[in-house]
Amino acid sequence: MPRANTGPRLVLYGPDSKYGATPKTRFKQYVYFIRWYECGTKRERSTGTADIEQAQQVFADFLGERSRSDEPGPQSNGPASPGDLTVTGMLMQYYEGHSPHAADPERIRYAIRNLIAWWGDTPVSSITAGACRRYAAENKARAPATLRRELGTLAAAMNWCVTEGYLTQGGIVVLPPVPKDEQAFLTRSDAAKLLWAAWRRRWRWKDAEGEMHINMHLPMFILIGLYHGARKEAILGLQWQPNTEGGYVDLDRGFIDFNPIGRVQTKKRRARVPIAPRLLPWLRIARRITRQFVVECDGKPVGDVKKGFATAASDIKRPDVHPHTLRHTCVTWLLRDGLDVWQVGGFVGMSPQTVQQVYGHHAPEFMAQAAAAPRGKGDTGMQTGMQTKRA
Numbered sequence: 001m002p003r004a005n006t007g008p009r010l011v012l013y014g015p016d017s018k019y020g021a022t023p024k025t026r027f028k029q030y031v032y033f034i035r036w037y038e039c040g041t042k043r044e045r046s047t048g049t050a051d052i053e054q055a056q057q058v059f060a061d062f063l064g065e066r067s068r069s070d071e072p073g074p075q076s077n078g079p080a081s082p083g084d085l086t087v088t089g090m091l092m093q094y095y096e097g098h099s100p101h102a103a104d105p106e107r108i109r110y111a112i113r114n115l116i117a118w119w120g121d122t123p124v125s126s127i128t129a130g131a132c133r134r135y136a137a138e139n140k141a142r143a144p145a146t147l148r149r150e151l152g153t154l155a156a157a158m159n160w161c162v163t164e165g166y167l168t169q170g171g172i173v174v175l176p177p178v179p180k181d182e183q184a185f186l187t188r189s190d191a192a193k194l195l196w197a198a199w200r201r202r203w204r205w206k207d208a209e210g211e212m213h214i215n216m217h218l219p220m221f222i223l224i225g226l227y228h229g230a231r232k233e234a235i236l237g238l239q240w241q242p243n244t245e246g247g248y249v250d251l252d253r254g255f256i257d258f259n260p261i262g263r264v265q266t267k268k269r270r271a272r273v274p275i276a277p278r279l280l281p282w283l284r285i286a287r288r289i290t291r292q293f294v295v296e297c298d299g300k301p302v303g304d305v306k307k308g309f310a311t312a313a314s315d316i317k318r319p320d321v322h323p324h325t326l327r328h329t330c331v332t333w334l335l336r337d338g339l340d341v342w343q344v345g346g347f348v349g350m351s352p353q354t355v356q357q358v359y360g361h362h363a364p365e366f367m368a369q370a371a372a373a374p375r376g377k378g379d380t381g382m383q384t385g386m387q388t389k390r391a
Contacts, residue, residue, distance in 0.1 A: 008036035008120055010047070010059055034062055036121075056117040063088040063116050079168045085161075087119035087127065087154075093166050094157035104233075111153035114139070124158065124167065132174040145324075148175045184320055185329040186226075195222055197315040201308065217297045218308045220286050224294070225326025227276035229334075229348035232323045234258040234270055236302055238294040240287065249275070249283060249294055258349065271349035331355060335362040 014021035014030035021030055032047045032055035047058040091112045099105035118135055119126070132154075136147050155173035162170050186194065198218040224235045237246025238256070247258035247270065258270035275283065283294070290296040295305075305323060313321040327348065334344045341355040 011035050060113045060116045064092045079165050081168050082125035083123050085124050086121045088116050090161050091157050094160050111150040114150050127171040129174040136176045144176050151175050185332040193316040197312040215297050217295045217302050221295050221305050223282050227279040229327045229330030230258050273347050331359050332362045
C-alpha cells in the first residue's frame with residue numbers, strides 16, 4: 001500500500017544523531033534535505049546547507065516552484081476548494097499578486113517563508129484553530145509578536161485569495177494572545193540609563209581621506225524613538241533629503257517626515273511632525289557627523305540595532321526592553337503629560353482608537369474623570385450610612 005503523502009518537509013542528515021540529525025553512512029557533515037513522496041516513492045533533494053534559515057529559504061523556493069505549476073486559479077478552472085488548494089499555493093499566489101503593491105513586501109516574504117516551512121503542501125482546509133495553536137506552540141522560539149504577524153499574514157493571504165477568485169472560501173485563523181509585556185515602557189530614569197549605556201559604546205573611525213568621525217548611531221536611534229515614537233524601520237530609514245526609500249529630516253523648516261516619497265499610508269502609519277525641541281540639538285550634531293542617513297555607522301546606513309540595543313538594555317538590567325519599547329514609552333509619556341489621544345495619535349502615527357484602547361489607562365484625565373463621576377443614590381446612601389455609624 002502506498003505511503004500516505006504528508007507533503008514535503010525538511011530533514012537533517014549527518015554523520016551521527018547530533019542536533020537531531022538522521023545518521024547517514026559516508027556523511028561527514030550535516031546537511032538539510034527536502035523529503036517528499038510521489039505515489040509512495042520517497043524523493044529527496046539536498047538544500048546544500050546546514051543552516052536552518054538558509055534551508056528554509058531553499059525549501060520555500062522549492063515549494064513555490066511546485067505550486068506555480070500545480071495550483072488552480074481563476075485563469076484555469078475557477079476558484080479552488082479549500083481541500084484542493086495547498087497552503088503553499090495560496091501563500092505564493094498572495095505573495096506574487098499582492099506583495100509588489102504592499103508597503104513592506106520584505107516583511108511579507110519573511111512571514112511566508114516561515115509559514116511554508118511549517119504548513120508545506122497541506123491543504124487550506126487544514127487551517128483550523130487547533131492547527132494555528134500548534135503552529136504557535138511549535139515555533140515558540142520566535143517572539144510572540146512575530147508569530148502573531150505570521151499568522152496574520154496567513155489570514156490575509158486566505159482572504160485575498162477568496163477575493164481574487166483563487167479560493168472558494170477561507171477558514172479560521174487564531175492568533176496568539178498579545179504578550180502581557182507588549183506595552184512595557186521606560187521610566188525617565190531608565191531611559192536616561194539606557195542612553196548612557198548606549199553612549200558609552202560609541203567609537204571613532206577614520207574615513208578614506210583620513211578624517212576622524214564618531215559613531216553615535218545607537219544613542220541617536222534611542223533619542224528619536226523616545227521623542228517621536230516612530231517604528232524601528234522608519235527611524236533607520238531617515239535621510240537628510242527627500243527620497244523614495246525612507247523619510248527625511250528638514251532641519252531648516254524644523255520637521256520630520258517619516259514617509260518616503262509616494263508611500264501609501266497603511267495601518268502602519270507614519271507621521272509628518274515638528275521636531276521635538278529637545279531632539280533638535282542632537283539632530284544638528286548628527287547632521288555634522290553623518291553623510292546621507294540620520295542614523296549611520298562608519299558612514300553607512302544601519303541595517304538593524306538589535307544586538308547593540310540588547311547589549312545596552314542588558315547593561316541597565318532591563319532585558320525585557322527592545323526597540324519597539326521606545327514607541328510604547330513615547331506614547332505613555334505624552335499621555336501622562338496630559339495630551340489627548342488625538343494629539344498623541346497624530347504625533348506618533350497611530351490611530352486615536354489604538355491609543356485609547358492600548359494606552360488610555362496612562363492618561364490622568366481618564367482617571368480624574370472616573371474619580372469625579374457622579375455616584376448613584378445607592379452609593380450616596382452607603383457613604384451617609386458610614387458617616388452615621390462613625391458618629
